[in-house]
Amino acid sequence: MTNRRFAPAFSGNDQASLTRRLQAIDFAIQDTVLYLDAYPDDADALDYYRSLIEARAGLLAARSKEMPLTVYDNTGTDWDWVKAPWPWQPEAN
């Protein structure tokens, strides 16, 4: 796991595109987390993890403006948390 860098495969700033971009980077993070659990001393993997977390921050802020990701992200004037589409509905994917 040397010099690995995340290459975004998706673009766009509408809600569906931002969700897809977040799904992609969160998938990379999830797989890296499982690897680091088993190999906590792998410095290259830890570097890769840090770069992913840094790249995720801006994406989370952008997606949260369209639809909060967690109950901690509903920072707008409306309670968007209960609005459709829900993740399991085709319209959200």
Added chain:
Amino acid sequence: MWTYDRKLQYPVKIKTPNHNLASIIISQLGGPDGELAASMRYLNQRYSMPYGEVTGILTDVGTEELAHLEMVGAILYQLTRDLSPDEIAGTPFATYFVDHTVGVYPVSASGQKARVTYDNIIRLCDDPDVLDPIRYLREREIVHYQRFGDALRIATDHMNEKNFYAINPSYDQ
């Protein structure tokens, strides 16, 4: 403590409802080797695990299985949406709706492991909208198997050489 992410881990977007396919896939929700059973197994195995790496794997894989539970739920929901009671009646899926209080699917599912079950679903399924997320879930089972292989090695490495067995035989003396 868990926090819900308002997104699927991997997209599910099925154009054509198909209750017969749903009846095949439902075992992966609540069946003996489904996502719910897997998640609960790992999350409950954590507490007495003495090795931090393995505790982490159990926690993070157990949590990911909850995301897979939601994906399987989304597949089932989208495969059975907009069906009328008349359309459901007489199909293999009818009992799941009519008799769901008895918990049909936890006791009727096969004893095959999750990845093998996904293999079988792939053989029986010809809808690319369903195959794509099912293939993703199958791949994740393979990654989890790799990490549990690491976990087994970590646990084995920690064992006292003098204790050949996975538990300490002196406990019951």
